[in-house]
Amino acid sequence: MNHDVMKDQPIIAYNNGAVSEINDTIALEVPITILVNGIEFGTMMCTPTHIEEMTIGILASEGVILTPSDIDSLSILKEKGYVYVQLKKEDVPIDSYATKRYIGSCCGKSRKFYFQNDVRTAKTVMTKHDIHAEQIINLMEEMQENAINFQQTGGLHNTALCTTAELIVNRSDIGRHNALDKVYGYCLKNKVPLKDKVIVFSGRISSEVLLKVSKMGVGIMLSKSAPTTLAIDLAKDLGITTVGFIRGGRFNVYTHPDRVSFD
Structure with missing residues (x-):
């Protein structure tokens, strides 16, 4: 058992009239507070694995850093629930990143951004890379087969970065946003090019999730959910192909179907 991901919990189980006391495997949730240049950036409720990748992914998606080379030092005190990040630039206005305010901005199109940082960091994806229907089914199956932690707990979201042919890296977390940040952090640390990649996702595609994918520069997103x-609306404007309800040999294409081939 990976004790950073799960723990056993005694429970009372009811099954067709029978009551029993058993141990169940439960997904671990802990607070991790990120401090940047000595200022509290935010606290993430997360699964405490791949914390460095998650931190890098969050800071990049919020526009605090462009690459990991902007970081002078990063130290993790997992037992106390803190990550200390020192940037090479000391005059970065951390408060303006940590405090999100509601705004509406068309940015020349029909987009509606609700957070200031998203206006600055969201990217329109221009990739021409495409994917075949069978590859969509296969990638979802491969991600689920590799989601060992989910199979044991039933309480985690999974995100995989793939080529159209195979899975590259898989990350899990109680929060679907955190799982995406871990994948993004992995890519930044390892200088993985993203224009020709695919994100495979276990959860619902919300506007926040879609914006994170746009900030990564990935043009195809596959989900088991809707x-x-x-x-x-954002996917249409930002050039992202979204495919959902990938289950049992079927799926729905919601935006930019020109990247999906069926022949």
Whole structure:
């Protein structure tokens, strides 16, 4: 058992009239507070694995850093629940990143961004890379087969970065946003190019999830679940192909179907 991901919990189980006391495997949730240049950036409720990747992914997606080379030092005190990040630039206005304010901005299109940082960091994806219907089914199956922690707990979201042919890296977390940040952090640390990649996702595609994918620069997103209306609107404008309800040999294409081939 990976004790950073799960723990046993005694429970009372009821099954067709029978009551029993058993141990169940439960997903671990802990607070991790990130401090940047000595200022509290935010606290993430997360699964305490791949914390460095998650921190890098969060800071990049919020526009605090462009690459890991902007970080002078990063130290993790897992037992106390803190990550200390020192940037090479000491005059970065951390408070302006940590405090998100509601705004509406068209940015020349029909987009509606609700957070200031998203206006600055969201990217329109221009990739021409495409994917075949059978590859969509296969990638979802491969991600689920590799989701060992989910199979043991039933309480984690999974995100995989893939080529159209195979899985590259898989990350899990109680929070779907955190799982994406861990994948993004992995890519930044290892200088993985993202234009020709695919994100495979276990959860609902919300507007926040869609924006994170756009900030990564990935043009194809596959999910076992459904997108929201705002996520679809953003995907149309940001050039992202969204495919949902990938289950049992079927799926729905919601935006930019030109990247999906069926022949």
